[in-house]
Amino acid sequence: xxxxxxxxxxxxxxxxxxxxxxxxxxxxxxxxxxxxxxxxxxxxxxxxxxxxxxxxxxxxxxxxxxxxxxxxxxxxxxxxxxxxxxxxxxxxxxxxxxxxxxxxxxxxxxxxxxxxxxxxxxxxxxxxxxxxxxxxxxxxxxxxxxxxxxxxxxxxxxxxxxxxxxxxxxxxxxxxxxxxxxxxxxxxxxxxxxxxxxxxxxxxxxxxxxxxxxxxxxxxxxxxxxxxxxxxxxx
Amino acid sequence: xxxxxxxxxxxxxxxxxxxxxxxxxxxxxxxxxxxxxxxxxxxxxxxxxxxxxxxxxxxxxxxxxxxxxxxxxxxxxxxxxxxxxxxxxxxxxxxxxxxxxxxxxxxxxxxxxxxxxxxxxxxxxxxxxxxxxxxxxxxxxxxxxxxxxxxxxxxxxxxxxxxxxxxxxxxxxxxxxxxxxxxxxxxxxxxxxxxxxxxxxxxxxxxxxxxxxxxxxxxxxxxxxxxxxxxxxxx
DNA sequence: TTCGATAATATGTCTGTACATATTAATCGC
DNA sequence: GCGATTAATATGTACAGACATATTATCGAA
Numbered sequence: 001x002x003x004x005x006x007x008x009x010x011x012x013x014x015x016x017x018x019x020x021x022x023x024x025x026x027x028x029x030x031x032x033x034x035x036x037x038x039x040x041x042x043x044x045x046x047x048x049x050x051x052x053x054x055x056x057x058x059x060x061x062x063x064x065x066x067x068x069x070x071x072x073x074x075x076x077x078x079x080x081x082x083x084x085x086x087x088x089x090x091x092x093x094x095x096x097x098x099x100x101x102x103x104x105x106x107x108x109x110x111x112x113x114x115x116x117x118x119x120x121x122x123x124x125x126x127x128x129x130x131x132x133x134x135x136x137x138x139x140x141x142x143x144x145x146x147x148x149x150x151x152x153x154x155x156x157x158x159x160x161x162x163x164x165x166x167x168x169x170x171x172x173x174x175x176x177x178x179x180x181x182x183x184x185x186x187x188x189x190x191x192x193x194x195x196x197x198x199x200x201x202x203x204x205x206x207x208x209x210x211x212x213x214x215x216x217x218x219x220x221x222x223x224x225x226x227x228x229x230x231x232x233x234x235x
Numbered sequence: 236x237x238x239x240x241x242x243x244x245x246x247x248x249x250x251x252x253x254x255x256x257x258x259x260x261x262x263x264x265x266x267x268x269x270x271x272x273x274x275x276x277x278x279x280x281x282x283x284x285x286x287x288x289x290x291x292x293x294x295x296x297x298x299x300x301x302x303x304x305x306x307x308x309x310x311x312x313x314x315x316x317x318x319x320x321x322x323x324x325x326x327x328x329x330x331x332x333x334x335x336x337x338x339x340x341x342x343x344x345x346x347x348x349x350x351x352x353x354x355x356x357x358x359x360x361x362x363x364x365x366x367x368x369x370x371x372x373x374x375x376x377x378x379x380x381x382x383x384x385x386x387x388x389x390x391x392x393x394x395x396x397x398x399x400x401x402x403x404x405x406x407x408x409x410x411x412x413x414x415x416x417x418x419x420x421x422x423x424x425x426x427x428x429x430x431x432x433x434x435x436x437x438x439x440x441x442x443x444x445x446x447x448x449x450x451x452x453x454x455x456x457x458x459x460x461x462x463x464x465x466x467x468x469x470x
Numbered sequence: 471t472t473c474g475a476t477a478a479t480a481t482g483t484c485t486g487t488a489c490a491t492a493t494t495a496a497t498c499g500c
Numbered sequence: 501g502c503g504a505t506t507a508a509t510a511t512g513t514a515c516a517g518a519c520a521t522a523t524t525a526t527c528g529a530a
Binding site (some may be wrong): 203205232 | 315468
C-alpha cells in the first residue's frame with residue numbers, strides 16, 4: 001500500500017523506497033545497488049541522507065555494504081532482531097502483577113571451575129553466590145542464580161540484605177560496560193524445579209549473561225524463567 | 236584499560252567517553268547529561284558527531300532521549316541486544332557440519348483458528364502446511380512447522396519439491412518486509428519429539444515468527460530446536 | 471488558581487563539502 | 501603472462517549551518 005504522495009519523508013522515505021525495490025526484485029538478492037551518490041541525485045537529497053537510510057538497512061541485515069565494493073542486497077537474510085532484556089520488576093509490574101523477590105541463598109565461596117574459567121578469574125578465587133526467586137503475584141516467575149566478583153564491588157558489600165534486587169542494585173552502583181547474552185531452553189535442575197514449582201526436567205527458558213566493567217568481570221547470571229515465558233522482539 | 240591518548244577517534248571516542256562517565260557515576264542514572272551543543276564544544280567536535288554517539292547509546296538503551304527534555308542516563312537498563320536470526324543451512328555449515336533437510340509433510344488445508352486469527356485471515360481460508368526436518372551431520376537439528384499463505388505466492392507454486400529449504404526459497408522469491416519474532420522454551424509435542432528424537436515433553440527452544448509483505452500475511456513458522464541449542468548475541 | 475497561549479530549548483534531521491579509508495581495477499615492469 | 505605498484509572508486513565519517521519538531525517552562529487572562 002505505497003501511497004506515492006504521502007508517507008514518510010527524509011531518510012525514512014529513502015529506506016522505504018529502497019526496501020520496496022528490493023521487495024519487488026527490482027534489485028535482486030546479491031545484486032549491487034547504485035552507489036550513494038547516484039541515489040542521492042535520483043532522490044534529490046544529500047548523500048548523507050542516503051547513507052543514513054542504507055546504514056539502517058545494513059544494520060537490519062537487509063543489505064551488505066563494503067567500501068569500494070558498494071552496497072548489495074543480502075543473499076542470506078541474516079535478519080537481525082532487537083530484543084529488550086527487561087528488568088524483572090518492571091516486566092512483572094508491566095503485566096499488572098505484583099512483584100516481589102526472595103533471597104534463597106547467599107555465600108562467599110569458590111565457584112566451580114567452569115564459572116571461573118568463563119570469567120577469566122584465577123582458580124581458587126572466591127565469589128559471591130547469590131540465588132534469588134522473583135515472584136509475580138506471589139507465584140514463582142524467575143529463578144536467578146548469580147555469581148558476583150567481589151573485586152569491583154564497594155568494600156564491605158553484603159548482598160544478603162538488599163533493598164532492591166541484586167540486578168537493580170548493580171545497575172545503580174557498579175560500573176559495567178559490556179557483556180554477552182545467550183538464550184536457550186533447558187530442563188529444570190533440581191533446585192530450579194523446586195523453586196519454580198515445576199517438575200524436574202520441565203522446560204525453562206534460560207538467559208545467561210556475563211557482564212564486564214572494562215577488563216574486570218562483574219557477574220555471571222543464569223535466569224531461569226517459569227513456564228509460559230516468551231521473549232518478544234520489536235521491529 | 237582506558238588508554239587516554241590512544242583509542243578510537245571520532246564519534247566512537249565520544250560514545251566511549253560518555254559511557255565512561257556513566258560508568259563512573261559522574262553522570263548518575265536518571266540524571267540529565269549536558270546537551271549536545273555543550274558536549275560538542277567540550278570535545279571540540281561538531282554537534283552531529285555528538286548526536287551520532289548519543290543516538291547509538293540510546294539504541295543500546297544506555298540513555299534515553301527526548302526532545303527538549305534532553306538526554307538522561309537510563310535508570311532501568313532496558314538493555315537492547317541484537318540477535319542474529321540465521322539461515323539454518325548457514326548456521327549448520329558454519330559449525331562445520333553437513334546440512335540436509337527432509338520434507339515431512341505438505342498439504343493445502345484449513346489451519347486451526349488461532350493460526351488464521353494470528354495472521355488476520357478469514358475463517359475457512361486454506362493455507363499450505365509444510366513441515367520440514369533439518370539435519371546436521373544426519374542428526375535432527377531443527378523441526379520446522381510452517382503455515383504459508385498461498386495468496387502472495389506465485390501461481391502454481393508447489394512447496395513439495397523445493398531445491399532449497401522453504402525459508403531460503405521464500406527469501407529469494409517472495410517479497411516480505413516486516414515481522415515479529417518470539418523466543419520461548421516449550422515442551423516437545425508428540426510430533427516434535429518424534430522428529431527431533433527426544434522424549435516427549437523435553438525442552439525445545441522455540442522461535443516463532445510471522446512475516447508480512449506489506450499488508451499481506453506471508454507465513455507463520457514455528458522452529459523447534461533440539462537440545463543444546465543456544466542463541467547468542469553480540470554487544 | 472487554573473487553564474491556555476506563547477516562548478524557549480534540546481533533539482532530529484538535512485544539506486554540501488571535505489577528507490579518510492578500504493578495496494577493487496588498472497597499469498607497468500619484468 | 502604475472503606479480504607488484506598505483507590509480508580509481510564507493511563507503512565512512514566529519515563539519516558547520518540551517519530549519520523542523522516535540523516538549524517543557526513561562527506568563528497572562530479568566
